[in-house]
Amino acid sequence: MSRTWPPQPQPLDVRVMNGLATLLFVAAALAVVGAAASWVVRQPLFALRDVVLRGEVERQNAAAVHAQVVNRLVGSFFTVDLVQARDVFESLPWVRxxxxxxxxxxxxxxxLQEHQAAALWGEPDKSTLVNTHGEVFEASLGxxxxxxLxxxxxxxxxxxxxxxxxxVLKPVLEGGLKQPLQSLALSVHGGWHARMGSGARIDIGRGTDxxxxxxxxxxxxTFAQAGAKYGRTRSDFIETADLRYADGYALKLVGVTTGDGKKTGRK
Structure with missing residues (x-):
């Protein structure tokens, strides 16, 4: 009866050589695949050419957007950085x-989501607006x-x-004075100041809503009652009004002076 002996393990140096050969083969295969993939993604077929705009595009059009971003987008369909691309589009005027x-x-x-302008903001000579979310942004005032606004x-x-x-204040001012609110400002000290369409300045002061x-x-x-004795009952006769008094307000009316030469009125 014959006897079967178990196979003898390969010597250590042979096993090391076989392992290295396998690693080299895998590395070479991966290099070939990587080179092929790199070659594919660089082909003109995948160069970014078409930009399709969706969403709120009232103030944007595809041709203008393409012209502004085409040279700022880096890479192809496969390699473009979408975060960088998003930043490019969000840097365009009116894009929120x-x-x-x-x-x-x-x-x-x-x-795209566009800014919806709610008001002009800041100094008159600055191209800044505030949107309906209370965020300041820059755009052409034209x-x-x-x-x-x-x-x-x-x-x-x-x-x-x-x-x-x-x-909060616009409906009260416009409803009572029957003219549009032109501006509203908050001072660094927390006081509120309004200007109406006639040019009248109203100092409202500080306080809760x-x-x-x-x-x-x-x-x-009550302003009409205060101005009645001067024949000035319409709101367009108001020059200034200071409401920062606990017991009333100070009122200046266009074309009205008291006997001492001072324009005044106190309610």
Whole structure:
């Protein structure tokens, strides 16, 4: 009866050589695959050519956007950095948010959300606006010419609060004075100042929403009575009004002076 002996293990040096050969083969195969992939992604077929805009594009058009971003997008369909591409689109005027996706084989789909202008913001000579979310952004003021936007101003970081307060005070002022609110400003000390369409300046002062509304409501309800003895009952005769008094307000009316030569009125 024959006897079977178990196979003898290969010597250590042979096993090491076989392992190295396998590793070299795998590395070579990966290098070939990598080179082939690199060659494929660099082919003109996959160069970015087409930009499709979706979403809110009222102030944008594909041709203008393509012209502004084509030289700023780096890479092909496969290699383009979508975060960098998003930043490029969000740097365009009027763009608030951009969501960027690849569109095979050579395109890009971009979902845009545009700023909705709520008011002008800051110094009159600056191209800054505030959107409906209370965010300040830059755009050409010519784009909103004729829209009769309210002008807001305040310290840095206060745009959302000033916009909110304009929504609180605007209906009270316009409803009582029968003329448009032209501007509303918040001072660094927290005081509110309004200017109406006639040019009248109204110093409202500081306080809670309820205190400010009550102060303005008292004024619009009684200014005609205060001006009646001067024949000035319409709001367009108001030059200035200072509502920062606990027991009333100071009123200056156009063309009215008292006996001592001072323009005045106190309610």
């Amino acid at each position: 948010r951009a969501v960027v996706r690849r569109a095979f084989p050579d395109g890009m789909e971009v979902e 784009d909103v010419e004729g829209e009769n 309210l002008h807001l101003d305040g310290p840095n970081g206060s745009a959302a609060e000033v916009l909110r307060m304009s929504r 309820e205190q400010l509304v009550a102060r303005v409501q008292r004024f619009v309800d």
